[in-house]
Amino acid sequence: MNTATGEMWLQHTHLDKLYGYLPGLADALPTIFGMSRAAYSETIERFAAQARAAAAELLADPAFATRVDGLPFQPGQTVLALGDSITDDLQSWAEILRHVLDLHRPGHGVRVVNAGLSAHTTAMVLRRWPATLTAARPDWIICALGGNDVTRVGPEPTKPQVSRSESTANLHELRRIAAHSTTASWIWMTPVPVREDRISEYAAFRYGQSTWRNDDILRLAEEIRGFADPVVDLTATFKVPADPLLQGADGVHPTIAGQSAILRALVTHLNAGAGTTDRHTEEA
Template identity: 60%
Template sequence: MPERPGVAAVADQLQYVHLEKLYGYLPGIADAVPGIFGLTHEEYVAVRDRFDAQARAAAEELVADSVFARRLARLPFEPGARVLAVGDSITDDLQSWAEILRHALARTGPDVTVVNAGLSAHTTAMVLRRWPSLLHPAPDWIVCALGGNDVTRIAGGKPQVALPESVANLRELRRIAAERASVQWVWLTPVPVDEERAGRHPAFRFGSSSWRNADLVALADALAAAVDDPVVDLVSPFGVPADPALQGPDGVHPSLAGQQQIVRSLVARLSP
Protein backbone atom coordinates (compact mmCIF):
# COMPACT_ATOMS: atom_id res chain seq x y z
CA MET A 1 0.00 0.00 0.00
CA PRO A 2 1.54 3.36 -1.01
CA GLU A 3 2.41 5.92 1.65
CA ARG A 4 0.17 8.91 2.17
CA PRO A 5 1.56 12.17 0.76
CA GLY A 6 3.78 13.82 3.33
CA VAL A 7 4.91 10.66 5.11
CA ALA A 8 8.26 10.78 3.34
CA ALA A 9 8.83 14.37 4.47
CA VAL A 10 7.99 13.46 8.05
CA ALA A 11 10.35 10.49 7.79
CA ASP A 12 13.25 12.90 7.31
CA GLN A 13 12.39 14.44 10.69
CA LEU A 14 11.82 11.10 12.39
CA GLN A 15 15.29 10.00 11.36
CA TYR A 16 16.79 12.51 13.81
CA VAL A 17 14.04 13.82 16.12
CA HIS A 18 13.05 11.48 18.95
CA LEU A 19 10.73 13.21 21.37
CA GLU A 20 10.52 10.19 23.65
CA LYS A 21 14.21 10.73 24.48
CA LEU A 22 13.83 14.44 25.11
CA TYR A 23 10.58 14.26 27.07
CA GLY A 24 10.52 10.71 28.38
CA TYR A 25 9.44 12.00 31.78
CA LEU A 26 6.04 13.06 30.36
CA PRO A 27 3.33 10.42 30.90
CA GLY A 28 2.16 8.92 27.62
CA ILE A 29 4.76 10.65 25.44
CA ALA A 30 5.70 7.43 23.63
CA ASP A 31 2.09 6.80 22.63
CA ALA A 32 1.60 10.44 21.59
CA VAL A 33 4.64 10.71 19.29
CA PRO A 34 3.06 9.26 16.10
CA GLY A 35 0.17 11.73 16.29
CA ILE A 36 2.50 14.66 16.93
CA PHE A 37 4.14 13.87 13.58
CA GLY A 38 0.76 13.43 11.91
CA LEU A 39 1.16 9.67 11.49
CA THR A 40 -0.84 6.66 12.51
CA HIS A 41 0.88 4.19 14.82
CA GLU A 42 1.31 1.80 11.89
CA GLU A 43 2.90 4.48 9.70
CA TYR A 44 5.22 5.53 12.50
CA VAL A 45 6.40 1.98 13.11
CA ALA A 46 6.86 1.41 9.36
CA VAL A 47 9.09 4.48 9.03
CA ARG A 48 11.26 3.46 11.98
CA ASP A 49 11.43 -0.12 10.74
CA ARG A 50 12.64 1.08 7.34
CA PHE A 51 15.55 2.99 8.88
CA ASP A 52 16.36 0.04 11.11
CA ALA A 53 16.42 -2.27 8.10
CA GLN A 54 18.86 0.05 6.34
CA ALA A 55 21.12 0.10 9.39
CA ARG A 56 20.96 -3.71 9.54
CA ALA A 57 21.84 -4.01 5.87
CA ALA A 58 24.78 -1.61 6.37
CA ALA A 59 26.00 -3.79 9.25
CA GLU A 60 25.70 -6.95 7.19
CA GLU A 61 27.75 -5.35 4.43
CA LEU A 62 30.49 -4.54 6.93
CA VAL A 63 30.45 -7.99 8.49
CA ALA A 64 30.80 -9.56 5.04
CA ASP A 65 34.33 -8.10 4.99
CA SER A 66 36.46 -10.77 6.67
CA VAL A 67 38.99 -8.26 8.02
CA PHE A 68 36.26 -6.20 9.67
CA ALA A 69 34.56 -9.34 11.02
CA ARG A 70 37.79 -10.50 12.67
CA ARG A 71 38.33 -7.10 14.26
CA LEU A 72 34.73 -7.01 15.43
CA ALA A 73 35.15 -10.37 17.14
CA ARG A 74 38.25 -9.03 18.93
CA LEU A 75 36.60 -5.95 20.42
CA PRO A 76 37.44 -5.63 24.11
CA PHE A 77 33.80 -5.70 25.19
CA GLU A 78 33.12 -8.37 27.80
CA PRO A 79 30.09 -10.63 27.18
CA GLY A 80 27.02 -8.91 28.58
CA ALA A 81 28.62 -5.45 28.47
CA ARG A 82 26.46 -2.35 28.15
CA VAL A 83 27.84 0.22 25.69
CA LEU A 84 26.40 3.75 25.92
CA ALA A 85 26.63 5.72 22.65
CA VAL A 86 26.61 9.44 23.46
CA GLY A 87 26.35 12.16 20.86
CA ASP A 88 24.18 14.54 18.90
CA SER A 89 22.08 13.93 15.78
CA ILE A 90 24.90 12.04 14.07
CA THR A 91 24.48 9.45 16.83
CA ASP A 92 20.71 9.89 17.33
CA ASP A 93 20.16 9.10 13.63
CA LEU A 94 18.05 5.93 13.28
CA GLN A 95 20.69 4.55 10.93
CA SER A 96 23.70 5.91 12.81
CA TRP A 97 27.03 4.33 13.65
CA ALA A 98 25.54 3.23 16.98
CA GLU A 99 22.67 1.39 15.27
CA ILE A 100 25.00 -0.18 12.71
CA LEU A 101 27.37 -1.28 15.48
CA ARG A 102 24.45 -2.78 17.41
CA HIS A 103 23.40 -4.86 14.41
CA ALA A 104 26.98 -5.85 13.58
CA LEU A 105 27.61 -7.08 17.12
CA ALA A 106 24.38 -9.05 17.02
CA ARG A 107 25.68 -10.85 13.94
CA THR A 108 29.16 -12.02 14.88
CA GLY A 109 30.44 -9.98 17.80
CA PRO A 110 30.30 -10.52 21.56
CA ASP A 111 26.99 -10.49 23.44
CA VAL A 112 26.81 -6.74 23.98
CA THR A 113 23.97 -4.22 24.45
CA VAL A 114 24.43 -0.94 22.58
CA VAL A 115 22.25 1.88 23.94
CA ASN A 116 21.79 4.85 21.62
CA ALA A 117 21.76 7.90 23.91
CA GLY A 118 22.28 10.39 21.09
CA LEU A 119 20.35 13.65 21.49
CA SER A 120 19.83 15.70 18.35
CA ALA A 121 20.82 19.38 18.39
CA HIS A 122 22.57 19.04 21.77
CA THR A 123 25.81 20.75 22.64
CA THR A 124 28.25 19.41 25.23
CA ALA A 125 26.74 21.80 27.78
CA MET A 126 23.21 20.54 27.11
CA VAL A 127 24.27 16.91 27.47
CA LEU A 128 26.16 17.76 30.67
CA ARG A 129 22.89 19.00 32.18
CA ARG A 130 21.23 15.64 31.42
CA TRP A 131 24.28 13.51 32.10
CA PRO A 132 23.59 11.91 35.51
CA SER A 133 20.24 10.56 34.32
CA LEU A 134 21.86 8.98 31.25
CA LEU A 135 24.18 6.94 33.46
CA HIS A 136 21.39 4.75 34.84
CA PRO A 137 21.76 1.86 34.56
CA ALA A 138 25.52 2.20 34.68
CA PRO A 139 27.29 1.42 31.39
CA ASP A 140 30.47 -0.62 31.08
CA TRP A 141 31.66 1.40 28.08
CA ILE A 142 30.91 4.91 26.85
CA VAL A 143 31.59 5.97 23.26
CA CYS A 144 31.31 9.76 23.13
CA ALA A 145 30.76 11.63 19.85
CA LEU A 146 29.94 15.17 20.95
CA GLY A 147 31.03 18.60 19.80
CA GLY A 148 29.52 19.12 16.35
CA ASN A 149 26.84 21.45 17.72
CA ASP A 150 29.31 23.32 19.90
CA VAL A 151 31.00 24.72 16.79
CA THR A 152 27.75 25.66 15.05
CA ARG A 153 27.75 29.36 14.22
CA ILE A 154 24.46 31.28 14.13
CA ALA A 155 24.20 34.15 11.65
CA GLY A 156 27.93 34.04 11.09
CA GLY A 157 28.75 34.76 14.72
CA LYS A 158 30.78 32.89 17.28
CA PRO A 159 30.51 29.13 17.88
CA GLN A 160 27.73 28.19 20.29
CA VAL A 161 30.30 26.90 22.79
CA ALA A 162 33.86 28.23 22.90
CA LEU A 163 36.63 25.69 22.35
CA PRO A 164 38.05 25.74 25.92
CA GLU A 165 34.55 25.30 27.34
CA SER A 166 33.83 22.40 24.97
CA VAL A 167 36.94 20.59 26.17
CA ALA A 168 36.07 21.39 29.81
CA ASN A 169 32.56 20.00 29.32
CA LEU A 170 33.86 16.81 27.74
CA ARG A 171 36.33 16.29 30.57
CA GLU A 172 33.55 16.91 33.08
CA LEU A 173 31.38 14.24 31.44
CA ARG A 174 34.30 11.87 31.86
CA ARG A 175 34.85 12.83 35.50
CA ILE A 176 31.22 12.37 36.48
CA ALA A 177 31.01 8.99 34.76
CA ALA A 178 34.18 7.79 36.48
CA GLU A 179 32.75 8.73 39.88
CA ARG A 180 29.60 6.72 39.31
CA ALA A 181 30.83 3.55 37.61
CA SER A 182 33.88 1.59 36.54
CA VAL A 183 33.58 2.54 32.90
CA GLN A 184 35.82 2.30 29.84
CA TRP A 185 35.72 5.38 27.61
CA VAL A 186 36.27 6.00 23.89
CA TRP A 187 36.11 9.37 22.12
CA LEU A 188 35.05 10.00 18.52
CA THR A 189 36.34 13.23 17.02
CA PRO A 190 33.87 15.52 15.24
CA VAL A 191 33.13 14.69 11.61
CA PRO A 192 34.17 17.21 8.93
CA VAL A 193 31.39 18.77 6.88
CA ASP A 194 30.79 19.83 3.32
CA GLU A 195 30.54 23.58 3.95
CA GLU A 196 29.12 24.42 0.53
CA ARG A 197 26.45 21.72 0.69
CA ALA A 198 25.50 22.80 4.22
CA GLY A 199 25.35 26.41 3.09
CA ARG A 200 22.78 25.56 0.43
CA HIS A 201 20.56 23.40 2.65
CA PRO A 202 17.15 25.07 3.22
CA ALA A 203 16.84 24.19 6.91
CA PHE A 204 20.28 25.55 7.76
CA ARG A 205 19.69 28.67 5.65
CA PHE A 206 16.40 29.26 7.48
CA GLY A 207 18.13 28.95 10.85
CA SER A 208 21.22 30.87 9.73
CA SER A 209 23.31 27.92 10.94
CA SER A 210 26.76 27.22 9.55
CA TRP A 211 29.81 25.09 10.26
CA ARG A 212 33.49 25.62 9.52
CA ASN A 213 35.84 22.72 9.12
CA ALA A 214 38.55 24.77 10.77
CA ASP A 215 36.45 24.80 13.97
CA LEU A 216 35.79 21.07 13.78
CA VAL A 217 39.45 20.21 13.22
CA ALA A 218 40.49 22.52 16.07
CA LEU A 219 38.09 20.74 18.42
CA ALA A 220 39.34 17.33 17.26
CA ASP A 221 42.94 18.36 17.91
CA ALA A 222 42.11 19.86 21.30
CA LEU A 223 40.22 16.75 22.35
CA ALA A 224 43.08 14.44 21.37
CA ALA A 225 45.51 16.56 23.39
CA ALA A 226 43.27 16.75 26.47
CA VAL A 227 42.31 13.13 27.18
CA ASP A 228 44.05 9.88 28.01
CA ASP A 229 41.39 7.48 26.68
CA PRO A 230 41.40 6.10 23.12
CA VAL A 231 40.44 8.71 20.51
CA VAL A 232 39.00 7.64 17.16
CA ASP A 233 40.16 10.04 14.44
CA LEU A 234 37.30 10.73 12.01
CA VAL A 235 38.94 13.75 10.37
CA SER A 236 41.40 11.68 8.33
CA PRO A 237 38.96 9.10 6.90
CA PHE A 238 36.33 11.74 6.07
CA GLY A 239 38.80 14.28 4.72
CA VAL A 240 38.66 18.07 4.82
CA PRO A 241 36.34 19.04 3.27
CA ALA A 242 34.40 15.85 3.79
CA ASP A 243 34.31 13.29 1.02
CA PRO A 244 30.96 13.96 -0.73
CA ALA A 245 30.16 10.24 -0.67
CA LEU A 246 30.49 10.18 3.12
CA GLN A 247 28.32 13.23 3.77
CA GLY A 248 24.54 13.30 3.33
CA PRO A 249 22.45 15.79 1.37
CA ASP A 250 22.68 18.50 4.04
CA GLY A 251 26.48 18.36 4.21
CA VAL A 252 26.54 17.90 8.00
CA HIS A 253 24.96 14.52 8.71
CA PRO A 254 26.94 11.58 7.31
CA SER A 255 25.41 9.40 4.63
CA LEU A 256 24.86 5.72 5.35
CA ALA A 257 28.32 5.12 3.85
CA GLY A 258 29.69 7.77 6.20
CA GLN A 259 28.08 6.09 9.19
CA GLN A 260 29.65 2.82 8.09
CA GLN A 261 33.03 4.56 7.96
CA ILE A 262 32.60 5.71 11.56
CA VAL A 263 32.00 2.09 12.60
CA ARG A 264 35.04 0.93 10.62
CA SER A 265 37.22 3.54 12.29
CA LEU A 266 35.91 2.73 15.76
CA VAL A 267 36.39 -1.02 15.38
CA ALA A 268 39.86 -0.58 13.87
CA ARG A 269 40.92 1.70 16.75
CA LEU A 270 39.75 -0.72 19.44
CA SER A 271 40.92 -3.94 17.80
CA PRO A 272 43.70 -3.20 15.28
Protein backbone atom coordinates in the same frame (compact mmCIF):
# COMPACT_ATOMS: atom_id res chain seq x y z
CA MET B 1 4.13 18.10 7.65
CA ASN B 2 4.50 15.88 4.59
CA THR B 3 5.62 12.26 4.84
CA ALA B 4 9.17 12.92 3.64
CA THR B 5 9.67 15.69 6.18
CA GLY B 6 8.21 13.52 8.94
CA GLU B 7 10.60 10.70 8.07
CA MET B 8 13.58 13.07 8.11
CA TRP B 9 12.72 14.32 11.59
CA LEU B 10 11.94 10.82 12.83
CA GLN B 11 15.33 9.59 11.64
CA HIS B 12 17.23 12.06 13.83
CA THR B 13 14.82 13.23 16.56
CA HIS B 14 13.61 10.95 19.36
CA LEU B 15 11.39 12.78 21.77
CA ASP B 16 10.99 9.74 24.00
CA LYS B 17 14.62 10.20 25.12
CA LEU B 18 13.88 13.74 26.25
CA TYR B 19 10.27 13.58 27.37
CA GLY B 20 9.53 9.90 27.90
CA TYR B 21 8.19 10.72 31.35
CA LEU B 22 5.23 12.64 29.88
CA PRO B 23 1.97 10.67 30.05
CA GLY B 24 0.70 9.66 26.63
CA LEU B 25 3.83 10.68 24.72
CA ALA B 26 4.35 7.25 23.17
CA ASP B 27 0.80 7.21 21.80
CA ALA B 28 1.17 10.76 20.46
CA LEU B 29 4.45 10.28 18.57
CA PRO B 30 2.95 9.19 15.21
CA THR B 31 0.73 12.28 15.18
CA ILE B 32 3.62 14.56 16.15
CA PHE B 33 5.56 13.33 13.12
CA GLY B 34 2.52 13.65 10.86
CA MET B 35 2.12 9.91 10.31
CA SER B 36 -0.43 7.23 10.88
CA ARG B 37 0.48 4.64 13.52
CA ALA B 38 1.11 2.08 10.76
CA ALA B 39 3.34 4.44 8.76
CA TYR B 40 5.26 5.41 11.90
CA SER B 41 5.98 1.77 12.75
CA GLU B 42 6.85 0.92 9.14
CA THR B 43 9.31 3.82 8.94
CA ILE B 44 11.13 2.80 12.12
CA GLU B 45 11.29 -0.80 10.91
CA ARG B 46 12.66 0.33 7.55
CA PHE B 47 15.43 2.36 9.15
CA ALA B 48 16.30 -0.62 11.36
CA ALA B 49 16.38 -2.92 8.33
CA GLN B 50 18.71 -0.53 6.51
CA ALA B 51 21.03 -0.36 9.52
CA ARG B 52 21.04 -4.16 9.70
CA ALA B 53 21.81 -4.40 5.98
CA ALA B 54 24.74 -2.00 6.49
CA ALA B 55 25.99 -4.25 9.30
CA ALA B 56 25.74 -7.32 7.07
CA GLU B 57 27.63 -5.50 4.30
CA LEU B 58 30.45 -4.63 6.71
CA LEU B 59 30.62 -8.20 7.99
CA ALA B 60 30.93 -9.50 4.44
CA ASP B 61 34.47 -8.12 4.58
CA PRO B 62 36.52 -10.89 6.28
CA ALA B 63 39.00 -8.38 7.69
CA PHE B 64 36.23 -6.40 9.37
CA ALA B 65 34.59 -9.57 10.72
CA THR B 66 37.92 -10.61 12.22
CA ARG B 67 38.20 -7.23 13.93
CA VAL B 68 34.71 -7.69 15.37
CA ASP B 69 35.94 -11.01 16.85
CA GLY B 70 38.67 -9.01 18.55
CA LEU B 71 36.44 -6.36 20.11
CA PRO B 72 37.07 -5.96 23.85
CA PHE B 73 33.38 -6.02 24.83
CA GLN B 74 32.70 -8.88 27.21
CA PRO B 75 29.44 -10.89 27.38
CA GLY B 76 26.75 -8.99 29.24
CA GLN B 77 28.53 -5.63 29.10
CA THR B 78 26.86 -2.34 28.17
CA VAL B 79 28.23 0.08 25.58
CA LEU B 80 26.92 3.65 25.90
CA ALA B 81 27.03 5.71 22.69
CA LEU B 82 27.09 9.39 23.65
CA GLY B 83 26.59 11.99 20.95
CA ASP B 84 24.36 14.34 19.00
CA SER B 85 22.12 13.78 15.96
CA ILE B 86 24.85 11.85 14.14
CA THR B 87 24.61 9.26 16.92
CA ASP B 88 20.85 9.68 17.49
CA ASP B 89 20.22 8.77 13.83
CA LEU B 90 18.20 5.55 13.46
CA GLN B 91 20.89 4.45 10.99
CA SER B 92 23.84 5.67 13.04
CA TRP B 93 27.14 3.98 13.76
CA ALA B 94 25.70 2.99 17.14
CA GLU B 95 22.67 1.30 15.57
CA ILE B 96 24.86 -0.46 12.98
CA LEU B 97 27.13 -1.60 15.84
CA ARG B 98 24.11 -3.09 17.59
CA HIS B 99 23.31 -5.13 14.48
CA VAL B 100 26.95 -6.12 13.89
CA LEU B 101 27.11 -7.60 17.38
CA ASP B 102 23.73 -9.29 17.00
CA LEU B 103 24.70 -10.86 13.65
CA HIS B 104 28.30 -11.80 14.41
CA ARG B 105 28.32 -12.39 18.15
CA PRO B 106 24.82 -13.69 18.90
CA GLY B 107 24.19 -14.77 22.45
CA HIS B 108 26.97 -12.62 23.93
CA GLY B 109 24.39 -10.21 25.33
CA VAL B 110 26.39 -7.03 24.72
CA ARG B 111 23.93 -4.15 25.06
CA VAL B 112 24.32 -0.96 23.01
CA VAL B 113 22.54 2.07 24.51
CA ASN B 114 22.10 4.91 22.05
CA ALA B 115 22.28 8.08 24.14
CA GLY B 116 22.59 10.40 21.16
CA LEU B 117 20.55 13.59 21.51
CA SER B 118 19.89 15.67 18.43
CA ALA B 119 20.80 19.37 18.53
CA HIS B 120 22.55 19.00 21.90
CA THR B 121 25.78 20.75 22.79
CA THR B 122 28.26 19.43 25.35
CA ALA B 123 26.72 21.79 27.94
CA MET B 124 23.22 20.43 27.32
CA VAL B 125 24.40 16.83 27.58
CA LEU B 126 26.33 17.62 30.76
CA ARG B 127 23.10 18.68 32.49
CA ARG B 128 21.59 15.22 31.89
CA TRP B 129 24.76 13.19 32.37
CA PRO B 130 24.46 11.85 35.96
CA ALA B 131 20.95 10.53 35.26
CA THR B 132 22.12 8.97 31.99
CA LEU B 133 24.90 7.11 33.78
CA THR B 134 22.57 5.90 36.51
CA ALA B 135 20.09 4.55 33.98
CA ALA B 136 22.62 2.92 31.62
CA ARG B 137 25.30 1.63 34.05
CA PRO B 138 27.82 1.40 31.19
CA ASP B 139 31.00 -0.65 30.94
CA TRP B 140 32.12 1.30 27.86
CA ILE B 141 31.44 4.92 26.89
CA ILE B 142 32.05 6.12 23.34
CA CYS B 143 31.77 9.91 23.23
CA ALA B 144 31.10 11.64 19.89
CA LEU B 145 30.16 15.15 20.97
CA GLY B 146 31.08 18.65 19.82
CA GLY B 147 29.40 18.96 16.44
CA ASN B 148 26.74 21.31 17.81
CA ASP B 149 29.20 23.27 19.92
CA VAL B 150 30.84 24.54 16.72
CA THR B 151 27.54 25.57 15.08
CA ARG B 152 27.53 29.26 14.17
CA VAL B 153 24.21 31.12 14.18
CA GLY B 154 23.00 34.36 12.65
CA PRO B 155 23.98 36.60 9.75
CA GLU B 156 27.76 36.70 9.28
CA PRO B 157 28.25 34.82 12.58
CA THR B 158 31.24 35.77 14.67
CA LYS B 159 31.53 32.76 17.04
CA PRO B 160 30.56 29.12 17.57
CA GLN B 161 27.69 28.39 19.97
CA VAL B 162 30.18 27.12 22.56
CA SER B 163 33.77 28.31 22.74
CA ARG B 164 36.53 25.77 22.21
CA SER B 165 37.79 26.21 25.77
CA GLU B 166 34.29 25.65 27.19
CA SER B 167 33.71 22.63 24.94
CA THR B 168 36.97 21.14 26.17
CA ALA B 169 36.05 21.85 29.80
CA ASN B 170 32.61 20.26 29.34
CA LEU B 171 34.10 17.14 27.75
CA HIS B 172 36.59 16.80 30.60
CA GLU B 173 33.75 17.21 33.09
CA LEU B 174 31.72 14.46 31.40
CA ARG B 175 34.77 12.23 31.72
CA ARG B 176 35.35 13.19 35.36
CA ILE B 177 31.76 12.44 36.37
CA ALA B 178 31.85 9.10 34.57
CA ALA B 179 35.10 8.15 36.32
CA HIS B 180 33.54 9.04 39.67
CA SER B 181 30.31 7.11 39.03
CA THR B 182 31.47 4.11 36.96
CA THR B 183 34.46 1.98 36.05
CA ALA B 184 33.65 2.32 32.34
CA SER B 185 36.37 2.41 29.70
CA TRP B 186 36.20 5.62 27.65
CA ILE B 187 36.72 6.23 23.91
CA TRP B 188 36.61 9.66 22.22
CA MET B 189 35.59 10.34 18.63
CA THR B 190 36.31 13.70 17.04
CA PRO B 191 33.52 15.68 15.35
CA VAL B 192 32.74 14.78 11.74
CA PRO B 193 33.91 17.18 8.99
CA VAL B 194 31.18 18.81 6.89
CA ARG B 195 30.48 19.92 3.32
CA GLU B 196 30.19 23.68 3.64
CA ASP B 197 28.87 23.99 0.08
CA ARG B 198 25.90 21.74 0.89
CA ILE B 199 25.19 23.48 4.19
CA SER B 200 24.89 26.85 2.48
CA GLU B 201 22.31 25.46 0.05
CA TYR B 202 20.21 23.53 2.59
CA ALA B 203 16.87 25.27 3.14
CA ALA B 204 16.43 24.42 6.82
CA PHE B 205 19.89 25.73 7.70
CA ARG B 206 19.33 28.90 5.68
CA TYR B 207 16.03 29.46 7.49
CA GLY B 208 17.67 28.98 10.91
CA GLN B 209 20.79 30.91 9.85
CA SER B 210 22.91 27.99 11.07
CA THR B 211 26.24 27.03 9.61
CA TRP B 212 29.33 24.94 10.33
CA ARG B 213 32.94 25.56 9.38
CA ASN B 214 35.56 22.86 9.01
CA ASP B 215 38.14 25.19 10.56
CA ASP B 216 36.13 25.13 13.81
CA ILE B 217 35.76 21.36 13.63
CA LEU B 218 39.49 20.87 13.07
CA ARG B 219 40.38 23.09 16.01
CA LEU B 220 38.09 21.15 18.36
CA ALA B 221 39.35 17.85 16.94
CA GLU B 222 42.91 18.96 17.73
CA GLU B 223 41.91 19.57 21.35
CA ILE B 224 40.27 16.13 21.61
CA ARG B 225 43.30 14.39 20.10
CA GLY B 226 45.24 15.70 23.10
CA PHE B 227 43.01 13.92 25.63
CA ALA B 228 44.44 11.06 27.68
CA ASP B 229 41.96 8.38 26.60
CA PRO B 230 42.01 6.68 23.17
CA VAL B 231 40.77 8.87 20.31
CA VAL B 232 39.27 7.89 16.95
CA ASP B 233 39.99 10.76 14.57
CA LEU B 234 37.05 11.03 12.18
CA THR B 235 38.69 13.92 10.35
CA ALA B 236 41.05 11.25 8.98
CA THR B 237 38.09 9.04 8.04
CA PHE B 238 36.00 11.71 6.29
CA LYS B 239 38.81 13.98 5.08
CA VAL B 240 38.40 17.77 4.81
CA PRO B 241 36.17 18.79 3.20
CA ALA B 242 34.17 15.64 3.85
CA ASP B 243 34.07 12.93 1.21
CA PRO B 244 30.88 13.68 -0.77
CA LEU B 245 29.84 10.01 -0.61
CA LEU B 246 30.14 9.92 3.17
CA GLN B 247 28.46 13.24 3.98
CA GLY B 248 24.72 13.67 3.42
CA ALA B 249 22.62 16.06 1.39
CA ASP B 250 22.56 18.71 4.14
CA GLY B 251 26.36 18.63 4.49
CA VAL B 252 26.23 17.80 8.23
CA HIS B 253 24.59 14.40 8.71
CA PRO B 254 26.48 11.44 7.23
CA THR B 255 24.95 9.06 4.73
CA ILE B 256 24.59 5.46 5.80
CA ALA B 257 27.91 4.87 4.02
CA GLY B 258 29.40 7.58 6.23
CA GLN B 259 27.91 5.98 9.33
CA SER B 260 29.42 2.65 8.28
CA ALA B 261 32.78 4.39 7.82
CA ILE B 262 32.55 5.75 11.37
CA LEU B 263 31.90 2.28 12.72
CA ARG B 264 34.68 0.74 10.63
CA ALA B 265 37.15 3.30 12.07
CA LEU B 266 35.87 2.65 15.60
CA VAL B 267 36.05 -1.15 15.30
CA THR B 268 39.56 -0.95 13.83
CA HIS B 269 40.61 1.20 16.75
CA LEU B 270 38.95 -0.93 19.42
CA ASN B 271 40.40 -4.08 17.96
CA ALA B 272 43.83 -2.50 18.29
CA GLY B 273 43.36 -2.21 22.04
CA ALA B 274 40.92 0.35 23.47
CA GLY B 275 41.11 1.03 27.16
CA THR B 276 44.84 1.80 27.03
CA THR B 277 46.32 5.26 27.29
CA ASP B 278 47.64 5.09 23.73
CA ARG B 279 45.98 7.38 21.20
CA HIS B 280 45.39 6.22 17.66
CA THR B 281 44.18 7.85 14.49
CA GLU B 282 42.26 5.41 12.34
CA GLU B 283 41.03 5.68 8.79
CA ALA B 284 38.07 3.83 7.40
